[in-house]
Structures are given as C-alpha cells and as structure tokens.
Amino acid sequence: VSLEGLQVNGGGNGINFASGSELRVKDCVVSNMELNGIQLTATGAAIFMNDVDVHDNGQSGILVSG
Amino acid sequence: MAILERVRVSVNSYGVYAASGASVDIRNSTATDNGNLVASSEHLERIGVTLSFGTVERILDQLADVFQAHALVAHRLAILLRASLAVSGELNRAASLLGTRRSVVFRHSRHEPADGASKSRSCQARLAAVQ
Numbered sequence: 001v002s003l004e005g006l007q008v009n010g011g012g013n014g015i016n017f018a019s020g021s022e023l024r025v026k027d028c029v030v031s032n033m034e035l036n037g038i039q040l041t042a043t044g045a046a047i048f049m050n051d052v053d054v055h056d057n058g059q060s061g062i063l064v065s066g
Numbered sequence: 067m068a069i070l071e072r073v074r075v076s077v078n079s080y081g082v083y084a085a086s087g088a089s090v091d092i093r094n095s096t097a098t099d100n101g102n103l104v105a106s107s108e109h110l111e112r113i114g115v116t117l118s119f120g121t122v123e124r125i126l127d128q129l130a131d132v133f134q135a136h137a138l139v140a141h142r143l144a145i146l147l148r149a150s151l152a153v154s155g156e157l158n159r160a161a162s163l164l165g166t167r168r169s170v171v172f173r174h175s176r177h178e179p180a181d182g183a184s185k186s187r188s189c190q191a192r193l194a195a196v197q
Contacts, residue, residue, distance in 0.1 A: 036083075037075075037078065040068060046067055047067065047068035047069065048068075048069050048071075049068070049069070049070045049071065049073050050071050050072055050073075051071075051072045051073075052070075052072075052073045052074070053073075053074045054073065054074070054075045054076075054078065055074070055075070055076040055077050055078065056076075056077045056078070057077075057078045057079075058078075058079060059078070059079050059080065059083075060078060060079065060080040060081070060082070060083035061075035061076070061078035061080065061081050061082060061097075061100065062068075062070065062073070062075060062081070062082045062083070063080075063082075063083045063085070064068045064082070064083065064084045064085065064088040064090050065083075065084075065085035065086070065087075065088055066088065
C-alpha cells in the first residue's frame, strides 16, 4: 500500500494499517484525529514513512504495535 | 520494522508509541510538544533514533538536558555517534554532554582502508549509557 500527497484531517484514526506486508507513506499530513494519527498494527509489515507531518492528535501521533 | 524518516510529530499525547515487540527506526525527524516522544513497554525490542551531526550540534544542550532529567532510564539508551575525523573534537564534546552520571562506555576507533590508502578515513564513536 502506498499513500502519497494526502491530507487527512479529523476522524478516529487517520491511517490504520491493520494487515498487509508493506506500507509506504510519503508527503502526507495527518492531523486532528480523536485517536491515533497513524496506527500500524499489521504484524511483520515493512513500514516506510518519508516527509510526513503528524500533529494535534488525541492519542499517539504514530502508534507501532505490529 | 518501521522506518520513519523526516517525520514531524507534534502536539499529540504520545509522539511515537512503540508497543511490545515493535521495532522502530527514526531518522532525521522532529517531535515537539508531545506528552511523550516514545512510550514503550518493558519488552520493546528496539528503538533507533538517528540524527544528523548538524542536528545534534544544534540541539545538543537540549538533548543533554533531557538525558539528565531522565537519568533513571538512561540504562535503556544506546547512542551511536558517527563523524569524520575533522569534527572529532565536537564529537567528543557531544559524547561528554550526552553522558549521564551512570557508567559510560565510550569507544573511539579509526578504520583504515584495507589497501592502506589515506582516503576516506572515518571515525566512529559508540556511546552507551549502561546500568
């Protein structure tokens, strides 16, 4: 999964990657979420984030548990 | 494995929350005004934070203050500093400031090219705060 140039503003979790082998996030802004900005729970996945701005989220900016 | 590069994390309850078993490598990123930069469990496998030398130079005093303020968890920190020989003086200063009152292991080695050429000398210092 590849996400590029997105602005995600408001909601529960901005990005929730629960399953999959690889996630790439580039040039994205994730803000004003009630929960986590980016939640990564997919087990064993390769995650790459470049030039990402995560701010003003209620819980974690970036949660990594996979 | 999550690699975060040039990521800006600000004004969250937790900047980066790495749960049990997670492996996170943070490079040239910033975290400001978060409740915590990294929250981890006792079983967290690894967190790596990589900063450019210029970044370390700019925020060295702030880093040293944070490490002093959290001396009780300093044994969980391992810091790898790399620089060319040309800035080894600054590197030593950084290692000194980042040290805590606990034991500090400091290794300073020089790697010579295998063919004996004088080019590409490098200096590597490893600083680890231990219990």
